[in-house]
Amino acid sequence: MIAAQLPALQVVVPLLGAPLCLLARKGNTAWALTLAISAVALLVATLLLGQVLAQGSVAYAFGGWAAPWGIEYRLDAVNAIVLLIVTGISTVVLLFAKTSVAHEIRPEQQVLFYTSWLLCLTGLLGITITGDAFNLFVFLEISSLSSYVLISLGSDRRALTAAYQYLIMGTIGATFILIGIGLLYMVTGTLNMADLAGRLPELTASRTVRTAFAFLTVGIGLKLALFPLHLWLPNAYAYAPSVVTAFLAATATKVAIYMLLRFMFSVFGAGFSFGAMPLPTLLVLLGAAAVLSASTVAIFQHNIKRMLAYSSVAQIGYMVLGMSLASSAGLTAAVLHLFNHALMKGGLFLALGCIAWRLGSVRLGDLAGLGYRMPWTMAAFVAGGLSLIGLPLTAGFISKWYLVLAALEQGWWPVVIVVVAGSLLAVVYIWRVIETAYFRDRGEPAPPVQEAPLSMLLPTWLLVGANVYFGIYTDLSVGVAGQAARVLLGTAP
């Protein structure tokens, strides 16, 4: 039965696709292959989500070796939704990529670009689906190494230094995670996450377990770009090729959030992470600082890609705030924002990709009067921007609404104030773009600019449309997020 093999196929198909892609001679062939593989992965992820919603959880023993000894893939509502986000965003961005990549990346590098893309996809899916702590580290490094390559392919030479900086910080983060996993193995003698979760409660007084907890928190925090460990992110997103920014911004940090959720709630357990350890205080302070400081810095950016990168750091702050509440409502809000933010940032960065393709620049000053020359692209940017701010009828509103409700439930008024202040700051930086594009005249000696081609507009509007759809019809997203929250708190299978 192929349905039983789906968890393995989710990772194996893109992994085998990568070397196959390398055999392609032309960029377009590699693109078609990558798109096909990504679409298959999306189909698998959809079927898996269906299985999870029907059965609660799905386990897969690799090579028939039973769980604590062999590597186990384990699916529940939390990672099934992340798998869907990663494969969905990858597929939509790839639809967009053909035109954009042909413009931004040299022909001889295009095949390698798509190969790295598939490896990155493999890594992200592997981290998400695996139930084995060491396996997670290996997939983390697969996705990290390939994302350094993807970022370094940007046309600006600063892409190289950005990739280098990310490599240094990312490797330190991954090594911290490796130390944490090693210390856990030292005291428990197991690497299987479910098994770890069973053995750790007796060992909460152990100093080794507490050290492991600290290493894992900081290591994942680095990959997550949690304030103040976010220094690699703005440059990496600003100078990477347009499609890479859209892909990584919508997926890589989401997978890191998932890692944090998985370790803090499923492996260590909410009682230890949020009771014995001072994690709630830490997360709420860092989350609030991320929202306020990154949103403020975003206002002063001249490069719009960089502005949205800082905004991503702020959005991560919202997810961390939701997580720090450690309640069913707070976790629902965090998972919901994870899903919605992927949609809004994906849409916004794709709209910027259209602008970069036509103008060759994403500097604020060059956008003057663009609202009338590229109406569809700018309309997409505005719609995505409204969702980022959190206006009603957009996806951004739903997740912020749930976050505010969750904070009120526990009487955490300062969190509500932070969420509202962050949204107001978002109004300011999105408005700067709108004002320039719609209310400022284009300079005199400007060459004519046309609307982006349909092959780029359609994927952009697909993501922007999803923002509106999930802003009105919330059954699927809220339902799955709610179930994910129950799984994390251990009140559902």
Added chain:
Amino acid sequence: MSAAGLYNYWIVILLMMAGFYVVISSGNLVKKIVGLNLFQASVFILYISMGKVAGGSAPILREGVTQFSNPLPHVLILTAIVVGVATTALGLALVVRIREAYGTAEEDEIHQQDESL
């Protein structure tokens, strides 16, 4: 266990801090990679040390041997070493490309050139 019995772990901490310090303090991109390697090497030793069982022999099935060291951490760290090698290779490749683009591998000079744009 006495402090001397934890000899391996003292080395781990020493290497880890030395590597970390080099990564942070050095302005040369190649030296940073060297620091990163030291840092990773300390973790390799941490894993290898934890697999040791007092009085255990190498984990090879042989007559007369009943106590073995744990081979699993060794296998795990073999994977991590491969990852480390790949990271080093990629890092050095990036340094080569950076030097081609900027004409230098010193962090402050690169920063200066970017600022002057």
